[in-house]
Amino acid sequence: MNSFSYVSAPDLDTALRTIANTEDVKFLAGGTNLVDLMREGIERPGTVVDITRLPLTGIEELPDGGIRVGALVSNSRLAADPVIRTRYPVLARAILLGASAQLRNMATVGGNLLQRTRCLYFYDDVAACNKRTPGSGCDAIGGFSRSSAVLGASEHCIATHPSDMAVALAMLDAVIEVQSLHGTRQIPIAEFHRVPGDTPQIETVLAADELITAVTLPPVPVAANSHYRKVRDRASYAFALVSVAAALAVEGGVVAEVRIALGGVGTKPWRAVEAERVLLGGPATEEAFARAAEAELAAAVGGPQNAFKIELARRTIVATLRQLMVEGNPA
């Protein structure tokens, strides 16, 4: 790890001022990703601003029935929150299926959104990686790419977004609240993460002087019947090969409302809008689920090692919707 200056921000204003006026600076919250990346030499900030003392730790119910979650709420606290567990079970389960209890105790909501890819070549500073060193190439292409993305990839980068929580947030249309000295912005999660294109080093629309302060969950009644299914190589403590966040309401055998997002397959948390479009207003049958999955994955591109994810994603989407049919619509 390189040497750096450490600043503990006593309040939001100091934090924002420091980040605006310092070169090579990074916010530090839970540290579960940043400290690891610094130790690997992937991140080399000159200054680290510790924001853990900022008062961004509330979970508040909003008048419209939504929830506002402070950026520094720990993953485990959010997952254990009674309101989240009953109104947004997909979010609680997505968090609980990520990492380990120790890491969830440390990691924050804001940090989770900014988690960086686990691509083996991004993590290895000897390899070529356009995300780490723009213009250096991509050794994952033609290399070990079993975990790589099949949706949203480019010839410059095929790295998967690793977060589970963000997949559930994508399904829920969460809004990311960010602040800088210039004020506050509300960014819908669909617009927050970027696909790599020819600038894979730019992963989000967050500006260099901005801090995530909160995440707002709109009221999503259908989320009461929602589920997060994560498919991975170990029974626990492993990143997703494929994950599906889904919510389903069926009325008279017809899909009245449906939301689907995918993890492990995309270069960003992947809202399956095409699948939703195919399903909405149509029959809630296994065949329809399969057609919807096909439609979403029509654009997927697999290589020799990760093409299985396309079939796996199709099957996992169908299995998750099938489960929601049974659970949410008891015969």
Place this chain on the structure above:
Amino acid sequence: MTTIGQPLDRVDGGVKTTGAAKFSAEHGYPGLTHAVMVHATISRGRITALHTDQASAVPGVVAVLTHLNAPALKPAPKPGTFNFTIWFSGTSVNYLQTDEVHWEGQPIAVVVAETSAAAREAAALVRAEYTVAESAVDFAAAEDGAPPQPNNSYFPRGAKRGDAEAALAAAPVALELRYTTPPYNHNALELHATTAIWDGDQLTIHDPTQSIDWFRTHLALRFGVAMTNVRVLAPFVGGAFGGKFAIWPGTILAALAARATSRPVRLALSREAVYRTVGGRTPSIQRVALGAERDGKLTSLVHTSVTRNGRIGGNFEQVTSASQHLYAAENILARHHVVQLDLLPNTFMRAPGESIGTFALESAIDELAYQLGIDPIELRLRNETAVDPIDGKKKFSHRRLPELYALGAERFGWPERNPEPRSTRDGRWLVGTGVATAFHPALMMPVNVTVRLSADGRVLLRCAFQEMGMGGATAQAQITADALGVPFDAVRVEYGDSTLPMGPAAAASLQTASIAASVIQACEELKQTLKAMARTTGGDSHEEILRQAKVPHVEAVIGSDTRLGRIAGRVRFLPKFIRSSQQWVKAASGVQFCEVRVDADTGETRVSRWVGVFDIGTVVNAKLAASQLRGGIVMGLGMAMAEETLVDPRTGRIMNPSLAEYHVPVHADVPPIDVSFLGDPDPNMPLGIVGAGEVGVTGVAAAVANAVYHATGTRVRDLPITLDKLL
């Protein structure tokens, strides 16, 4: 009262549950410095420039050692018939002595600093330039034309009986199968770490070695000092599994850095550095061909393998070891092929050869059973043998496989199984069961011990063996207590220090039996001494005899620790050992029963039930032996389900040098494992003990693969059995 067989608690439980047990990176010394290695990033070539200025400028850096300024180091000795030390050098490279690079990851510099943070920061700043030479790092591409393993004293290139290929061609039923296994790494939780202190020509070294004696000999040789000048301390080893058996660069470079800086040096490897500088298990490509009559009687068994080694040495993987002894085929061919690549060499990893060899063999037997429509246990019983199949003459010292199968089948509920593949379903899960045989040869080594009996009734056993979790001190205390007829609590065991009498290596499942042989001999001598004393002084109990003789203690010394004494010990030991090996096949064996559940949609596989029944001869401590066998099974589950070291065939670089990306089993992967023993002593082993350290891992991957086939109808012949292979 006898203590042997009782499930006593470990004697080191207290220090291990309070954090008091100190491992090799945990010893403080005044003026201690911290060292970090810098690794080559090419697989073969020469260093043309090393830029160390930036590293040297980091505050706290004491030295940056490279081939340009490191003290001289003697090369690793060449192999010879009686020279075990070549096994002991992980590679033949003489580190920091030349500009040559032999593998991707080879240490090319060592940074020594006042703090570990400064050493790590500085090591990341060392820049190297190279001329790159042509290298071969792609194992799959090297398969064709892989030469046969050269014969040597320890590992013959293969074995045959009859004409297996001809018998295969003539067999009414024949199977020709190809299996592959990926490279594995040990991943002991304790990272390799060495703390080295020179005082003049005296070296004190803390290192988690599995073989204190060979380790000391090797270091003395490399640093040109007398063996007695080297003191090795390894009271606690945080897991090893073969990965701490040979000497790897970190150990040598810690001692070299301490010599160069005249400061105590601690070189604690990062997880990545362990992957880059400590060998793992070779990948394998295996051919198993079986010829059989329609009733299942094997007429031909062919098992050949291709594995890899380093161009710079390494250990041979005896892949067909079990195939030569398990089934009564009249024609057997076992052959090994080894390619030499520009990679970190293969080293010992729990049941080298048998672990991956039994995957192929025991999968193939299952495939034959399905082909013939015979129950897989019944097929094995029809090919059970009274003599060593490969030799046709040698007898088994102790072989009870039919009994093990009967016991295991009952405990597991095997008879209730519907043999039809994909026939059992529980909700979203396809359920399957599988079985496989476990087998691992039993070996011995000469061991020196002293046993001292004091007038206060206390007994002290001293022996420089290693404790890496097997429970050696507990087991030897039980053996000593019973041999002398004293309470278990009266016995104290000193181990893990080279100033103690020469111990065996903690390898090849031989430690417990080898020490037991000498302990029993020592205790017999003590009893004779006491008897003789009692004739003149009188007294009934040990304590009384010694008190009345006014002798504070009596001691029995087995073996001599002088250089000549050790050679004499080996000379006495070897003929007996060789004679016994020519007469008997000695081995631990077992049966592994497995139930898996495979998600019908996603192919996610969970092992839901396990029954293992083992014949390890006398069970010294039922609790600890069961733990060791469970540990082997858990490692086998890792092999079966997820483990794989990813070596990029384009560069030779390991791309997943981390516990995040190399998946060892976690709690949630491991079901309750039912372990039981036959408990019947082996008549030709000391106290009837056969080792338990490795047999547990054998057969596991095959049992899982067989269960997955039963569950899904899909046969996976390429480990690991990841879900993409089941879609």
Place this chain on the structure above:
Amino acid sequence: MEIELRINGSAQRLDISPQVSLLDALREYLGLTGTKKGCDQGACGACTVLADGQRINACLALAVQYQGREITTIEGVDHPLQAAFIRTDGFQCGYCTSGQICSAIGMLAEHKDGAPSAATEDLAATSEELDDDEIRERMSGNLCRCGAYNGIVSAIKEVAK
């Protein structure tokens, strides 16, 4: 820089660089080597300690960041789990043991507080029984390469009763 940590109930002053992790501060500066390093990247759990009673990975915690928090390491633990681990043989080499014990203490507290896990079928339920599946899932952040998992689960079950 000068920092002050509260470890096992007492204040410890240290002069360290901000790079130093809580784990290295414990092991290399305070001589508290009971907390182990197995990966230094949050992938094995050997470094698990309790911060204000919550289990965390000390390897991913910068020491400087944990000023003012009450840190408990294995050296400060006196808990029935320790004897239970010995009885059930919940370890072999002993290297992961400190982390397993600290993690289990944190886990039992989480369960008592009603926190769910990925093994919890009904997330809306306030408390589920701590059965084998729950223990295994909740403890999956602690690797044991010796494979003593069965013994660890038994020890925890014994104490949770």
